[in-house]
């Protein structure tokens with residue numbers, strides 16, 4: 016149940032007087048989100064407050080007997096606000112109005128989904144023991160609030176695998192087909208809806224065309240039917256070459272009439288089964304995936320091919336900007352080769368070329384989910400095309416859910432970053448929500464690797480990332496700490512010591528992980544060649560993926576300046592570009608991202624690059640040791656099972672952080688020959 020476990024509230028008795036005894040849910044269709052809201056509210060009241068509220072499902076509000084304390088949940092169209100003398104504030108799509116008075120609770124959605132979100136907000140308050148009166152409207156910051164599952168529909172490979180999955184096997188697929196038993200999908204839908212997620216792409220972006228056989232299309236319908244009562248629409252990732260590899264055509268050229276027809280036919284088949292299908296996600300012409308570039312067509316040609324097929328149905332296409340060709344990158348021969356440049360180069364000149372239902376989905380940084388990256392410069396290049404940021408709840412480079420790394424602070428830095436386009440305020444959050452260019456329709460996507468593990472993600476504490484993701488996509492102004500505290504109360508306990516402890520561990524976790532895994536913007540120094548887990552600084556150069564540090568005996572870092580390097584700094588708008596062009600003005604935490612410097616270079620902190628490496632690794636791993644003791648301090652305050660399971664992980668993280676520390680400090684000590692001022696490194 017994640018944060019929806021609705022644990023009994025300790026002070027329940029004193030609160031009962033404030034709670035509704037009757038719920039009027041203004042929809043009688045069992046599959047409608049308003050109906051779901053009614054059921055969910057009753058469940059929450061029973062479970063949190065031991066209060067058996069009766070639910071009356073009605074199409075329009077009519078009291079049979081004079082209600083005592085009651086709750087009404089409905090939409091602008093099913094609840095006649097005027098007739099009841101209620102003034103509902105301005106609501107946009109998916110928004111809601113929540114009005115809690117001692118006599119009644121009113122939850123009005125702009126649409127059905129909004130009503131459900133309002134119900135979950137009320138339950139969120141109840142779960143935290145908050146029954147106080149309140150009256151406010153809440154509208155989402157952006158219309159796209161999706162998760163991307165990378166679940167594989169393998170036929171030959173490992174059954175039910177999830178790319179970068181660390182939380183068990185797929186809840187959707189098994190052995191090339193949609194599972195018969197989709198019980199867990201119901202639970203997942205509840206969890207996602209409770210934080211405002213309205214779309215889910217079910218399958219891996221490295222897609223498989225066997226999704227399209229009749230049996231699987233019927234399976235998709237079953238999945239969509241489960242998500243619908245929760246206001247979540249399903250989408251699919253596409254394999255660009257399907258018309259050829261699966262459909263038997265001789266080509267997959269996006270401009271070929273037969274190919275176009277083929278995609279229309281497939282799309283029609285999907286909509287026949289799933290009329291509210293959200294749309295497609297496409298990874299094309301990247302990392303060996305087929306795409307429009309195979310036929311010298313543009314990325315826009317590829318995106319528009321899909322966009323036209325879903326357009327009549329109101330669907331959209333999320334077209335990923337994660338496009339690069341690793342084969343053209345040669346580290347040894349080319350000082351100017353840089354994968355970080357790829358997205359802007361590939362999308363150059365295409366801003367005006369996309370169909371109006373295409374959204375470009377951009378990873379937060381220009382490389383790949385590293386512990387520290389500048390924001391992707393592409394956010395500043397699209398003025399007519401809406402964009403969405405791609406975040407990663409799956410902790411691929413970030414300890415793979417075996418390490419606690421609370422990511423909301425990192426995401427907020429990305430969203431708040433001001434790109435200063437044309438010298439004007441241009442925070443990333445205002446680019447993707449459409450405000451900066453008045454484009455609309457953008458938003459948020461997060462890669463999530465929820466699987467059949469009972470913790471969903473593989474560890475208890477990592478779930479705060481999923482909670483915070485949904486909440487930030489709804490309101491990027493939310494505070495990372497407040498989200499965490501709420502999540503802890505709902506998940507573990509109201510006990511202040513528990514709340515404080517989880518906050519202390521979580522808020523220290525990203526800085527600690529950065530300290531022991533990769534400093535000064537050098538990248539996460541993990542194993543690039545195998546699994547992206549554990550330290551392997553040696554693999555950071557010479558790898559075919561273009562993820563390099565250019566470390567030698569004297570110096571380290573990618574020179575991304577315009578004057579002497581790859582020119583990546585110049586892909587940013589002028590003011591930001593000027594900051595990144597000069598090591599003196601580049602923030603220390605991105606120094607080696609943009610500059611190739613001697614190990615003896617002095618940072619703004621006064622330390623040298625190499626001494627900073629040593630100090631940071633000792634500091635970060637020391638912080639990781641404290642997580643264990645902090646957690647032990649709340650032993651009797653949470654249930655034994657979750658306490659023990661998380662303790663096991665934290666002990667492991669503490670140990671692994673030492674492996675990180677020693678591998679990396681020794682590697683650079685051996686490379687540079689420069690001793691640690693404090694004599695810690697190399698002295699065994």
Ligand code: GCW
Nearest residue numbers: 165178179220221298337383
């Ligand atoms: O982060 C990298 C991952 C790949 C992934 C790719 C992508 C789905 O290592 O596993 O492939 O990015 O985002 O497409």
